[in-house]
Amino acid sequence: MNEVFEGRNVLITGGLGFIGSNLAHRLVELGAHMTLVDSLIPEYGGNLFNIAGIEGRVKVNISDVRDQHSMRYLVQGQDYLFNLAGQTSHLDSMQDPNVDLDINCRSQLSILEVCRKYNPGIKVIFASTRQIYGKPEYLPVDENHAVRPVDVNGINKMAGEWYHILYNNVYNIRGCALRLTNTIGPRMRVKDARQTFLGIWVRLLLEGKPFEVWGGEQLRDFTYVDDAVEAFLLAAASDKSNGQIFNLGGDCVISLKELADLLVKVNCGGEYSTHSYPADRKRIDIGDYYADFSRIRSALAWEPKVPLPEALGRTVAYYRQHHDHYWDN
Amino acid sequence: MNEVFEGRNVLITGGLGFIGSNLAHRLVELGAHMTLVDSLIPEYGGNLFNIAGIEGRVKVNISDVRDQHSMRYLVQGQDYLFNLAGQTSHLDSMQDPNVDLDINCRSQLSILEVCRKYNPGIKVIFASTRQIYGKPEYLPVDENHAVRPVDVNGINKMAGEWYHILYNNVYNIRGCALRLTNTIGPRMRVKDARQTFLGIWVRLLLEGKPFEVWGGEQLRDFTYVDDAVEAFLLAAASDKSNGQIFNLGGDCVISLKELADLLVKVNCGGEYSTHSYPADRKRIDIGDYYADFSRIRSALAWEPKVPLPEALGRTVAYYRQHHDHYWDN
Secondary structure, three states: OHHHHOOOEEEEEOOOOHHHHHHHHHHHHOOOEEEEEEOOOOOOOOOHHHHOOOHHHEEEEEOOOOOHHHHHHHHOOOOEEEEOOOOOOHHHHHHOHHHHHHHHHHHHHHHHHHHHHHOOOOEEEEEEEHHHHOOOOOOOEOOOOOOOOOOHHHHHHHHHHHHHHHHHHHHOOOEEEEEEOEEEOOOOOOOOOOOOHHHHHHHHHHOOOOEEEEOOOOEEEEEEHHHHHHHHHHHHHOHHHOOOEEEOOOOOEEEHHHHHHHHHHHOOOOOEEEEOOOHHHHOOOOOOOOEOOHHHHHHHOOOOOOOHHHHHHHHHHHHHHHHHHOOOO | OHHHHOOOEEEEEOOOOHHHHHHHHHHHHOOOEEEEEEOOOOOOOOOHHHHOOOHHHEEEEEOOOOOHHHHHHHHOOOOEEEEOOOOOOHHHHHHOHHHHHHHHHHHHHHHHHHHHHHOOOOEEEEEEEHHHHOOOOOOOEOOOOOOOOOOHHHHHHHHHHHHHHHHHHHHOOOEEEEEEOEEEOOOOOOOOOOOOHHHHHHHHHHOOOOEEEEOOOOEEEEEEHHHHHHHHHHHHHOHHHOOOEEEOOOOOEEEHHHHHHHHHHHOOOOOEEEEOOOHHHHOOOOOOOOEOOHHHHHHHOOOOOOOHHHHHHHHHHHHHHHHHHOOOO
16 A cells, blocks of 8 residues: 555545545555645534644645635646545435535536546545435345435435546546445544434443434444545555445444444443434435445455444544544533 | 316426427317426527417416526426426537536426425426436346446436435425437427437438438337327326336337438438447447336336337428428528
8 A cells, every 4th residue: 555655646525524534644654645625514524633643744725625616726636536525414415405416416527527627647536325225125235236315415426426437437537436334433523413323322422421222223334434444545546446336334234222232332331212213314214224345345355354343442432532622511 | 188187287397399399289289277498598409489389378488497586486386397408418418517417407406396395286297318227238128227327417317317206205296207218200409419310310301411320230219209298198197107217118129220211211212321430429329229118008008109100201291391490591
């Protein structure tokens, strides 16, 4: 990896967010010249503390991917673009579908147009989502599973993903997409449930308050963020990924209730209550989901390395130490 | 059909275009109160002559589906919306992807939002396209075929289609989508090849000039516009269509070269030349395509009734009579 990234210019959209900032930490270690773009919209995942320790070794550019002018400038001269900025809330996408469309469709298309016109040699790795599969028809879900999004966010992310594949196929702007499942770890948004339900679980646990499990029987898989970062780097480094779509996944499948029990165990204490699923979420719920990630294992030799208990342990430890940077008491 | 549409309020976007105007003629016969929205953008399919004979029995509203304000007003009080306005040029979508996105994604989402807020009882029938399948993996192509669009237009139409299905499923805004194949007949744009290659064939044939066949071996199916109109009406009339996607198709499969021969025969004369496929089109070409339309045959008892030779004959006869309204000599 050092050989691939040392001295190379790398741009991350959403670079102050959860996965983007973890990627930045790793790429700084690898000797890349980093530029991080982030809009720092308070409701999204960006947080300046996420780059604590590497502030002096990255360029931070506060701008929004909807700002075509800044993107046009920033994309130039870059060897790699990790394209992670996105609107991720399913409920928000239903309440304000135009904002979701602007960020997840329009901006993706305009970023790719900028690459085509001003930097066609760039390689782009797009953060897609399992959400576009909708309610699984079979498990585990592989990349050949039909895409049947159940919310506006899923439709727009699907389009955003396809623009990347299209620009690879038609214009040779090398690109690929990783369909992420639930990703967890340090630097995720935990002040509320806007990024992941696990965020608010961790916060309430550390505040000594009971957290809420909605449903509980749903099966899920989880990727620890360091493993997700490794997948992004492997996808960037290899031409085998060009034009491809890869699922990420986890080392185990677990129900939400089992996850809650595990989290309490890892924390050596804590409480939760179970509730039936709220109506506004139920209509866009997807039931059980877990991924078949054998395609990326075959093509890029990726597999998850951090077991779930350790992932939860590291996560809880991080927020126990740094909680004052993630929520106000 | 009279029982369904007589006295009902019906809005058609793209109502001065090819399929929209044919639908308007039929709905006027059926006694519906018609409003036709069209932007009359010169490069698109709208033509005021398309409503010759029914001008006094329809309301024409010149506005663009991107104009959310006019759509908000016009949707109110309607029983049915035939949502046909679209950017249809594959090449244009690659040259100006943002315009395609605005029309085929953003406007669709905003029309559906307007329906949700101001007229949730409306039924919406969306004109989708076979283009979203991309290069077929098997033939004939049924609705379960993977969608793998090969151009920006295909991606955006796919998103537009999915918004309709989503709003049906989540908000009960009854909606469905028809995936059209090549539709032909009177009132299509023939001055150039912007709407369909058959348009410019017909024009050149009637001008006594040779037309160009690119490739020639590609297999295609064709729907005569009256059959397409019938499918839209059946889809509107039945709740069996809600949330569904249906392919349209044709009664025969034919190569482009055979089609050229048939057109010359129907016209009792004419010439064409064959050419290899131009590079800028080849990269977004889909090869052979023809549809399996058994789903709509089962659900709505639709099937094509006008055989291809008759479809071509009626088309040529129409433009022989009315060519001065479709191109300048």
